[in-house]
Amino acid sequence: xxxxxxxxxxxxxLLGMGLYSLVMYSHLVRKILALNVSGAGVFLFLxxxxxxxxxxxxxPVPHAMVLTGIVVAVSAxxxxxxxxxxxxxxxxxxxxxxxxxx
Amino acid sequence: MSLIDFLRPxxxxxxxxxxxxxxxxxxxxxxxxxxxxxxxxxxxxxxxxVKLCIEIxxxxxxxxxxxxxxxxxxxxxxxxxxxxxxxxxxAIVLGCSTFYARSYFTGKAALRSFWPLWMFLWAALxxxxxxxxxxxxxxxxxxxxxxxxxxxxxxxxxxxxxxxMRYLLVSLTGSLxxxxxxxLLYAAxxxxxxxxxxxxxxxxxxxxxxxxxxxxGLIMKSALFPMHFWLPPAHANAPAPVSAVLSALVVKAxxxxxxxxxxxxxxxxxxxSAAQLIGxxxxxxxxxxxxxxLLAKRLKLLVAYSTVAQIGYLFLIFPLxxxxxxxxxxxxxxxxxVFSHACAKAxxxxxxxxxxxxxxxDRIDKLHGIVRRMPVSMFAFALAGxxxxxxxxxxxxxAKWLYLNAALTSGQWWWCIIIILGGLLATxxxxxxxxxxxxYLPEVAEGRPAPxxxxxxxxxxxxxxxxxxxxxxxxxxLLNAGKPF
Amino acid sequence: xxxxxxxxxxxxxxxxxxxxxxxxxxxxxxPNLFKAIVLFIxxxxxxxxxxxRLKAVDIALAEAAIGAGLTGALFLTALDRLQRNNQKAGDSxxxxxxxxxxxxxxxxxxxILGWTVWTLPPFSDQMLALVSSNMPISGxxxxxxxxxxxxxGYDTLLEIGVLLLAAVGVLAVTPSAVMVADxxxxxxxILLLRLLLPFIILVSGYILWIGKYAPGGAxxxxxxxxxxGILLATAxxxxxxxxxxALPLATGIGLLIFLLVALATMMLRGNYLQYPVAHAGTLxxxxxxxxxxxxxxxxxxxxxxxxSDADCPAPGEDSKNFIFEEENTIx
Numbered sequence: 001x002x003x004x005x006x007x008x009x010x011x012x013x014l015l016g017m018g019l020y021s022l023v024m025y026s027h028l029v030r031k032i033l034a035l036n037v038s039g040a041g042v043f044l045f046l047x048x049x050x051x052x053x054x055x056x057x058x059x060p061v062p063h064a065m066v067l068t069g070i071v072v073a074v075s076a077x078x079x080x081x082x083x084x085x086x087x088x089x090x091x092x093x094x095x096x097x098x099x100x101x102x
Numbered sequence: 103m104s105l106i107d108f109l110r111p112x113x114x115x116x117x118x119x120x121x122x123x124x125x126x127x128x129x130x131x132x133x134x135x136x137x138x139x140x141x142x143x144x145x146x147x148x149x150x151x152v153k154l155c156i157e158i159x160x161x162x163x164x165x166x167x168x169x170x171x172x173x174x175x176x177x178x179x180x181x182x183x184x185x186x187x188x189x190x191x192x193a194i195v196l197g198c199s200t201f202y203a204r205s206y207f208t209g210k211a212a213l214r215s216f217w218p219l220w221m222f223l224w225a226a227l228x229x230x231x232x233x234x235x236x237x238x239x240x241x242x243x244x245x246x247x248x249x250x251x252x253x254x255x256x257x258x259x260x261x262x263x264x265x266x267m268r269y270l271l272v273s274l275t276g277s278l279x280x281x282x283x284x285x286l287l288y289a290a291x292x293x294x295x296x297x298x299x300x301x302x303x304x305x306x307x308x309x310x311x312x313x314x315x316x317x318x319g320l321i322m323k324s325a326l327f328p329m330h331f332w333l334p335p336a337h338a339n340a341p342a343p344v345s346a347v348l349s350a351l352v353v354k355a356x357x358x359x360x361x362x363x364x365x366x367x368x369x370x371x372x373x374x375s376a377a378q379l380i381g382x383x384x385x386x387x388x389x390x391x392x393x394x395x396l397l398a399k400r401l402k403l404l405v406a407y408s409t410v411a412q413i414g415y416l417f418l419i420f421p422l423x424x425x426x427x428x429x430x431x432x433x434x435x436x437x438x439x440v441f442s443h444a445c446a447k448a449x450x451x452x453x454x455x456x457x458x459x460x461x462x463x464d465r466i467d468k469l470h471g472i473v474r475r476m477p478v479s480m481f482a483f484a485l486a487g488x489x490x491x492x493x494x495x496x497x498x499x500x501a502k503w504l505y506l507n508a509a510l511t512s513g514q515w516w517w518c519i520i521i522i523l524g525g526l527l528a529t530x531x532x533x534x535x536x537x538x539x540x541x542y543l544p545e546v547a548e549g550r551p552a553p554x555x556x557x558x559x560x561x562x563x564x565x566x567x568x569x570x571x572x573x574x575x576x577x578x579x580l581l582n583a584g585k586p587f
Numbered sequence: 588x589x590x591x592x593x594x595x596x597x598x599x600x601x602x603x604x605x606x607x608x609x610x611x612x613x614x615x616x617x618p619n620l621f622k623a624i625v626l627f628i629x630x631x632x633x634x635x636x637x638x639x640r641l642k643a644v645d646i647a648l649a650e651a652a653i654g655a656g657l658t659g660a661l662f663l664t665a666l667d668r669l670q671r672n673n674q675k676a677g678d679s680x681x682x683x684x685x686x687x688x689x690x691x692x693x694x695x696x697x698x699i700l701g702w703t704v705w706t707l708p709p710f711s712d713q714m715l716a717l718v719s720s721n722m723p724i725s726g727x728x729x730x731x732x733x734x735x736x737x738x739x740g741y742d743t744l745l746e747i748g749v750l751l752l753a754a755v756g757v758l759a760v761t762p763s764a765v766m767v768a769d770x771x772x773x774x775x776x777i778l779l780l781r782l783l784l785p786f787i788i789l790v791s792g793y794i795l796w797i798g799k800y801a802p803g804g805a806x807x808x809x810x811x812x813x814x815x816g817i818l819l820a821t822a823x824x825x826x827x828x829x830x831x832x833a834l835p836l837a838t839g840i841g842l843l844i845f846l847l848v849a850l851a852t853m854m855l856r857g858n859y860l861q862y863p864v865a866h867a868g869t870l871x872x873x874x875x876x877x878x879x880x881x882x883x884x885x886x887x888x889x890x891x892x893x894x895s896d897a898d899c900p901a902p903g904e905d906s907k908n909f910i911f912e913e914e915n916t917i918x
Contacts, residue, residue: 003600007641008704010604014611015282016697021615022275023689028267029620029666033627035274036658037611040634042282043646045704049289051641052710058642059715060730062288064739065237066646067731067806068746069281071882072244074653074661075753076274078889079248081665082757083255083267085893088669091260096268116849116859123748124846130755131839168741170861175717177741215759222752229745241745245752252756263760286703292711311703 008048014041026095028084032077039073111157115166115179115232117150118189122225129218136217137204143221144200147228148193151186155580158186163584165234173235173295180234180297182584184437187577188231188358191441194566195350195448196224198559202452203343205553206459216256216341223249223347230355234296236284239359240277247273247323250352254340265335272322272332276356279319286312300366313368316360323356326380326417327387330410334394337406342455345402349409349451350444357416357440364420365433365587374424381421385520387414392527396534401454401464404531405447408490411524412443418505418517428508433587434578435504441577442497442567446486449563453479453486456556460549466534470541475549478557480539485564487532489571492525497570600640607633620670624662631655644802645731648794652810657886660817664894726867727799735804736871740860744849747842747878754838754885757892772822780822787815795879799868805875809882816887834884841881845874 018038022031043066050062088094125143129136157164164181167173181189200220207216226246233239251273255266288294290308303309325333333353337345391411398404416439422432456479457472458464473480489496502521509517570577610633614626631654638647718730718738725733735743791812798804848870853859862870 003596004641005704006600006604007637009701010607012697012700012704013608015278015700016693017608017611017615019275019696020689020693022271023693024686027620029662029669030615030623031271033623033662034615035271035278036627037615037630038278040630040654042278042285044634044637045282046285046288047638047641047643047646049285049707049710050643052289053712053715054710055712055715056642057715057719057730059710059712060718060734061294061714061739062285063643063646063731064734064742065288066643067649067735068237068241068742070646070649070654071746071806072241072749074658074886074889075749076244076248076270077658078661078893079252079753079756079760080267080270080274081661081893082760083251083263083270085665085668086255086760087260087263087267090258090263094669096264110857112857113853113859116853120846120850120859123744123842124850126748127751127839127843127846130751131835131843133835166859168860169737169739170858171721171738174714175721175738177739211762215755218755219752219759222748222755225748238742238745241742241749245745245749248749248752248756252752252759255756255760258762282700286707289704289707289710292713306708308703308707311699 002052004048004051006048007051008045011041011044011046011048014038014044017041028087028094028096029081032080032084035080036073036077039069043069111154111161111164112166114150114154114157115164115181116168118147118154119179119225119229119232121147121150122221122228126218126221126225129213129221133213133217136213140200140217140220141204143224144197147224148197151189151193154181155186155190158183158583159580174293174298177238178234178295178297179232181232182586183579183581184358184362184584184586185231186583187437187441187581188354189228190580191444192224192227192231192351195444195563196227196347198563199343199346199448199452202346202455202556202559205555206341206343206455212256216253219249219253219256223253223352227351227355231358235294236287236296236299236363237294240281240284243277243280243323243356243359246352246355247277250344250348253344254336254348256344257339257341259339261335262339265332265339268332269336272329276319276322279315279322281319283312283314283316283319286315296362296366303367309368313363316363320356320360320363324353324360324416325410325413327383327390327410327414330387330391330413333410334403334406337409337451338400338402342402342451342458345406345455346448346451349406350448353409353413354416354440354444357413361419361433361436377420377424380417381517384414384417384420385517387411387417388520388524389414389527392524392531395531396527398531399465399467401457401466401469401535402451404466404535405450405454408450408528408531409443409447411528412439412447412490415439415443415501415505415521415524418520421514422505422508422512422517425512428512430587431504431511432508434581435501435508437581438497438501438504438570438574438577442489442501442570445563445567445570446489446496446498449482449486449560449567450490452556452560452563453483456552456560459556460552462549466538469535470538473540476552476557478561479552482557482561482564483539484536485561485568487528487536489564489567491528491532495571496568497574498567500571500574596640603633603637603640607637620666621663624659624666627662628655628659631659645729645804645807648802648807649810652807652814653886657810657813657890660890661893664890668894724864724867726862726864726869726871729798729800729802729804731802732798732804732871736874737862737867740874743878744842744845744860747845747881750882750885751838751842754888754892757889761892761895763895776818776822780818783818784815787811787818791815791879791883795875796872798875799872805878806882808875809879810886812879812883813886813890816883817890820887820891834888837884838881838888841874841878844877848874 018034021034046062050059125139166179168177230242251270322329395404395407419436423429489498492498492502610630614623617623635647635651725737791808794803795808849860
């Protein structure tokens with residue numbers, strides 16, 4: 001097994017772990033943490049795939065993709081956290097309310 | 103370097119994307135100009151899109167390499183009949199909704215929050231429809247999703263905030279799934295360009311897995327049954343113009359990407375029974391969504407469930423296009439659904455918003471006789487209802503007729519039953535509201551008068567839905583330009 | 588290949604991979620949210636090491652600054668707000684059968700994905716060759732910067748848009764964007780600021796400049812500058828976001844400059860975002876400088892936006908007049 005393949009598989013496992021936690025836990029902060037871990041897994045896979053070039057230099061396009069992804073992830077996380085805090089402020093809960101019955 | 107150079111056809115996509123982005127920055131930096139900037143964009147973007155339509159009807163396609171770099175190094179913007187038609191529909195719906203929003207949002211806080219978000223939403227939609235690069239599509243999807251979520255949260259009620267949070271979580275999960283698919287495609291094929299993937303990607307396990315991931319993500323964002331649970335609360339609790347645009351355009355954007363990927367890259371190599379499965383999910387959506395709409399107590403919730411049902415129709419494209427003779431008809435039918443539903447649903451949401459503005463609530467059992475106070479809005483609702491049910495001469499009728507055609511020609515008569523049943527159920531829930539609105543019971547309590555703009559933009563959109571039916575030949579010609587199917 | 592033959596490297600990578608997995612597992616299932624967030628920050632730092640091992644130093648810089656540092660700070664301030672009245676970190680799991688079904692499906696998904704990854708065809712060097720051959724006319728010497736700001740600059744343009752959008756969104760969700768400190772800032776913090784702030788600005792400028800030749804660039808520089816900004820904000824007694832006039836301009840300038848350059852290149856040279864070869868380096872630097880300022884402003888704003896709530900009136904009370912002039916509730 002080569003080094004890139006190892007990290008790629010780690011990335012896939014992280015993606016799975018994050019998805020499982022996203023579904024299992026109901027606290028909003030946990031869900032946001034889970035999404036961040038899953039995102040890190042996808043990025044790991046991307047960069048590991050980039051390192052499979054035949055020479056010493058890695059492919060820079062996945063690097064640019066992951067940099068973009070990190071920035072998008074922090075933007076989304078900030079919005080999610082602000083929403084979660086506001087929900088807590090307005091309704092006192094840190095979990096999603098059930099769908100309306102009507 | 104003359105003035106005409108600016109408007110060279112090749113640059114049209116760049117203007118269509120850059121103008122709303124520029125407007126977004128201006129509304130952030132100079133909030134006091136927000137409303138004027140919004141109206142300016144609402145007028146100019148439709149004009150530029152019309153020019154693009156003329157160009158596409160003439161030339162067929164239009165391509166632009168951003169930065170002058172050829173694919174696979176650079177990003178390509180690509181306009182054919184399908185993307186131009188999507189741009190046109192979003193220009194119409196967003197244009198009318200902008201005029202509506204200008205009267206709807208009167209507070210000062212809206213200047214700093216609503217208008218920049220609205221401009222980002224428009225920019226994201228335009229960038230999405232013109233993009234031909236799978237990673238660029240991811241960035242536009244995120245731009246679209248985040249602005250939609252923030253717009254839903256603007257109502258500031260507990261329900262709206264919770265709905266926005268649910269929408270955000272679903273949207274992010276969908277984007278992540280899509281991104282993993284992009285990563286797999288790049289790792290296996292070394293390119294991000296749609297065109298190159300279409301021609302060079304061999305069928306392989308990585309291709310099927312990538313498709314499954316991307317489809318799952320996009321289906322979550324398009325609210326196909328059973329991933330629809332986030333849509334009714336989000337669309338029902340958002341401010342009215344936001345609901346209109348969400349139902350009309352935002353859920354269709356991810357569907358558009360799914361269709362593009364399907365048509366260009368994945369279709370030859372995917373199992374036909376997968377297509378039938380997706381069709382069954384669509385049928386469930388139609389039935390279940392219509393039933394829930396029948397049971398809804400609030401008008402906006404009824405309309406939101408109607409969206410769930412109508413999205414089910416879209417996914418019938420998959421099984422109906424499985425044979426080569428019917429493929430073209432099925433795709434045209436599906437996209438005709440997209441266009442007519444966009445106009446009709448937006449009209450209905452705007453009218454519902456006017457109801458809330460006038461009476462302060464939207465509980466259906468308390469809305470009897472309101473046609474006397476707001477005849478224009480109710481007429482708009484009626485016309486839009488005609489299209490939603492699928493009666494001639496509306497766009498909805500054309501769409502259903504194309505679908506029935508495809509179903510009968512390919513021998514899949516069971517879909518005909520579903521489509522007709524859907525139409526009957528739609529009639530039921532539309533008339534459920536109508537019988538109250540047009541009833542002769544004593545009139546409801548006083549409400550304040552509705553601004554003319556709000557009523558007439560709803561009517562304008564409803565008329566577009568009917569117009570789509572009357573101008574079917576031209577629309578079909580535009581849709582087929584550049585042979586997208 | 589040399590990688591798989593070097594035993595020390597393999598051991599290091601194996602251990603790092605294991606650490607990453609264990610950290611993730613622990614942070615996801617820890618019942619104490621504070622512990623989970625601290626573990627998350629450590630996870631981010633370990634991830635930075637992984638990036639270095641995968642020859643992605645630019646990403647390592649960004650991950651340490653933004654992914655671990657700033658995201659961790661955001662989580663901590665959010666947790667502080669959420670737990671102000673409620674000390675428990677509520678943590679309800681779903682019922683047993685749901686757990687089993689979800690577990691099995693995730694395992695299946697991970698298994699299929701893992702197998703797909705294992706059987707991927709060999710990577711083609713085509714993209715790397717294309718980038719390398721076009722480096723001389725790109726205006727910079729760092730391939731990642733070339734891809735980010737030149738070859739695929741359009742993605743970066745949209746991404747800066749996403750940042751600005753997030754700032755607007757966070758402010759829209761936070762009705763009173765006023766951050767009030769619980770007490771006067773400690774003298775240690777003020778001393779630290781006096782020492783660090785000029786240094787931070789210098790380092791940020793250096794990272795921006797060096798991005799042309801070596802790992803670095805606008806995002807990393809912006810993150811460092813944001814760290815200084817956040818320190819400054821936490822030392823302030825009262826920080827009113829809505830009243831600030833300079834802040835909106837600072838957040839918007841990055842996207843504005845980028846768009847103006849794009850439109851100018853379109854109108855003067857006929858191609859959107861095609862830099863004239865002779866000036867490519869300068870243009871990229873100008874765009875990156877504006878972007879650094881914007882990124883820093885947005886990241887600071889995101890932090891303050893998530894943090895601020897101290898003066899908020901009772902729930903629901905001020906939401907009435909937020910957008911509509913008259914009451915307009917949806918029951």
